[in-house]
Amino acid sequence: MRLSSLTRPESLVPLVALGTTVVAFALLPAYTDSGIASFDVYNTFQIFARLGLVALALGLTMIAGEFDLSVVGTYALGGMLAVQAGQDSWATGVLVAVGAGAAIGLVQGLVIAGLKIPSMPVTLATYIALLGLTSSLSDGLSKTYSNASVTLWVDQTVLTFFSPRSLITLGLFGVAALVLGVSRWGRELRAIGGDRRASRVAGVRVDRLVVGTFVASGVLSALGGALLSFSLGSANPDPGVQPLILAAAAALLGGVSLAGGRGTPIGLLGGMLAVALLAEVVTVAALPAYVTQLFYAALLVVIVVIDAPDLRNGLVRARTRLRPPAPTAPSTRNDTGALHA
Amino acid sequence: MTTLTEPPVATAAAEHGSREPGRRKPTASDLVVVLAVLAVVALGLTTDRFVTVANAKAIVTSASLVGIAALGLTLVMIGGSAVSLAISQTVAAVGMIFLSAQSLGLVPALVLAIVGGAAITALQGAVVGYAAANPVVLTIAASFAITGIATGVSGGSSVSASGRGYDHLNATPGGLALSVYVLIALVVVVEWVLRRTRFGRTLYLVGENRPAARAAGMAVGRTTAVAWAIAGALFAVTAAFTAAFNTSANVNLGGTLTFDAIAAVLAGGTPISGGRGSAVRTLAGAVLIAAVSDILLLRGYSTGVQVMVKGLIVLFVVVIVHVRTKGRHA
Structure with missing residues (x-):
């Protein structure tokens, strides 16, 4: 019991990740000449805003026991649509991007929930198709966004440390935390991620929740792409694999498990901030990128070691074998042991 | 070619229908598959310059490099470890090893590359097999580690060949790229290993039901590690050909190979959940994607459209395979 509460990964992992990077950030003056400027904090939040919504989108699907690889495809498409449809009015661009994201999420959610297909191959296919679609929308070229006032607005400094873009991203994390914390959706999302059959029996509307999660994921990714395009003043048809890998790393560092059923938006926020802080530390300290x-x-x-069931069981077995008066409690899982007691 | 070793599609569907005559209609999915095949064939036949020897060569050549890596991934997927997301990075690192070892001669460099690729990947496979680690997270970690070490060692610059031996891999005996012959030979070998050896049969069982395989006293960890080792060796073969073709290698040598290989395996109809699939299916998947891309290219569509259609093919096959096999494996 004591062990399980100490090592509960949904809080431990993001705390450790964020703690390590905050310490590294605070130690910056030790290995650079200058102290920490408020600009460094602003910059960290800008990096955070760049990938935050994609990480949130991916993380939410992971909590539900799915894995939405298509987030980066939707991110690229959203950025492209926002630029192409939003030349005159940014609102039209955002609406078109978000609408497309919602439609993509809806179709994927319906296919995955309706046919009970594992989400990874489906979303991988969508990811490839969306990258192709984005590229064919722009003939494979970057598209410039000529509305400079929007570009200036999204990145202007607000309250020293923030920009409208990073505040919107932070706000959406807050909304997700609030919605999942207050309503029963949070519990139900973890429930369908942990044991889908049991939650179906318990009366959770599993299919609806899965579809909803994918719609939310599509909307968040498309919005993230739109904000990025406005900020850069252009849309890039091929973001590469790096955003996906970084978003997955942020989600995992946020305490979400790929097996599903674990994690919170606040944890995801911690994981994403850790990734952003690390990127900023590396930039400021001019460390080589491979570090x-x-x-x-x-x-x-x-994380892999924490999550590997056979390794954990093996360790628990080894530990119980070392103690001479072996307790009668089953050596497999702490939580089932607690249930029996 | 595919009908030789694959279970005939129609029989499989008939079995399905007779065992579970319930809510799903196998006839509908049969019809969809037949229509899709007819549509691809019709598109090919009506495309100018598609049915030529030169074009057939172009298709198999473009399928060969992805195909060899996809063969490796097929073993990983059959064994129930889903996917490796570190294929591109492994190929890049091994390509760098291969080119920098050229001064030793072609064969030692090739051996070194294959041993290197097998070792890097077997290490991941051992953690997945013995500790049941999540392969997706682990291979993301591995991709960071491989790129990090490769960048650190190479100083971030490109590695160029230290000898000319690699040029033999660019040979075109009989007018076909050497990689095509290698692909076909490897398909035969992998198919034989999967069907005729004890390792192959164990791999299917481990992928189908890991706890049952473990309960039955099978060497789950070792089988998984060996499957990943073979996969790594096959990634290394792709790496050698890619590096030889490019004559220099940096950390971006792998390009989009990770997703291309996954797409080829999935388009062949191997399910991501494990326990099923074959080398011949993966060959078919790689050739299908290459052929459709080729049709689109000849018809003047942009790269974007080709990539989009590739994604849609994978989506189509994943859904169809799932619908058709669900009843039999429920």
């Missing part, structure tokens, strides 16, 4: 890569690798290996 970041190795750092991510190390963090993810720790």
Whole structure:
């Protein structure tokens, strides 16, 4: 019991990840000449805003026990649509992008929930198709966004540390935390991620929730893409694989499990902030980029070890074998042991 | 070619229908598959310059590099470890090893590359097999580690060949790229390993039901690690050909290979959940994607449209395979 509450990964993992990176950030003056400027904090939130919504989208589907690989496809498409439809009015651009994101999420959710297909191959296919669609919309070229006042507005400094873009991103994390914390959706989302059959029996409307999660994921990713395009003043048809890998790393560092049933939006926020802080530390300290890569690798290996069931069981077995008066409690899982007691 | 070793599609559907005559209609999915095949064939036949020897060569050549890596991924997927997201990075790192070892001669460089690829990937497979680690998270971690180490060692610059031996891999005996012959030979070997060896049969069982395989006393960890080792060796073969073709290698050598390989395996109809699939199916998937891209290219569609259609093919096959096999494996 004590062990399980200490190592509860949905709070421990983001705390450790965020803690490590905050310490690294606070130590910045030790290895650079200048102190920490408020600009560094602003910049961290800008990096956070760049990928935050994609990480939130991916993380929400992971909590529900799915894995939406298409987020980066929707992100690219949303950015492209926002630029192409929003040349005159940013609102039209955002609406078109978000509408497309919602439609993509709806179709994927219906296919996955309706046919009970594993989401990874479906969303992988959608990811490839969406990248192709985005590229064919722009003939494979970047599209410039000529509405400079919008570009200036989304990145202007607000309250020293923020920009409208990072505040919108933070706000959406807050909305997600509030909705999942207050309503029963939060519990139900974790329930369908943990044991879908049991939650169906318990009266959770599983299919509806899965479809809703994918719609939310599509909307968030498309909005993230639109904000990025406005900020850069252009839309890039091929964001590459890096955003997906970083968003997945952020979600995992946020305490979400790929097995599903675990995680909160606040944890995701912590994980994403850790990724952003690390990127900022590396930039300011002018560390070679491969240090970041190795750092991510190390963090993810720790997560893998925490999450690997057979390894954990093996460790628990080894520990119980070491103690001479072996208790009668089953050595498999702490939580089932607690249920029996 | 595919009908030789695959279970005939019609029989499978008939079985399905007789065992579970319930709410799903196998006849509907049969019709969809037949129509789709007819549509592709009709499109090909009506496309100018599609039915030529030169074009057939172009198709198999473009399928060969992705196909070899996809063969490796097929083993991973059959064994129930879903996917590796580190294929591009492994190929890039091994390509760099291969080119920088050229001064030793072609064969030692090739051996070094294959051993390197197998070792990197087997290590991941061992963690997945023995500790039941999540392969997606683990291979994301591995992709960071491989790129990080490769960048650190190479100083972020491109590696160029230290000898000319690699040029033999660019040979075109009989007018066909060497990689095509290698692909076909490897398909035969992998198919034989999967069907005729104890390892192959164990791999299907591990993928189908890991706890049952473990309960039955099978070497789950070792089987998984060996499957990943073979996969790594096959990634290394792709890496050697890719590096030889490009004559230099950096950390971006792998390009979009990870997703291309997954697309080829899935388009062949191997389900991501494990326990089923074959080398021949993956070959068919790789050729199907290459052929359809080729049709679109000849008809003047942009790269974007080709990529989009590739995604839609994968989506179509994933859904159809799932609908058709659900009843039999419920």
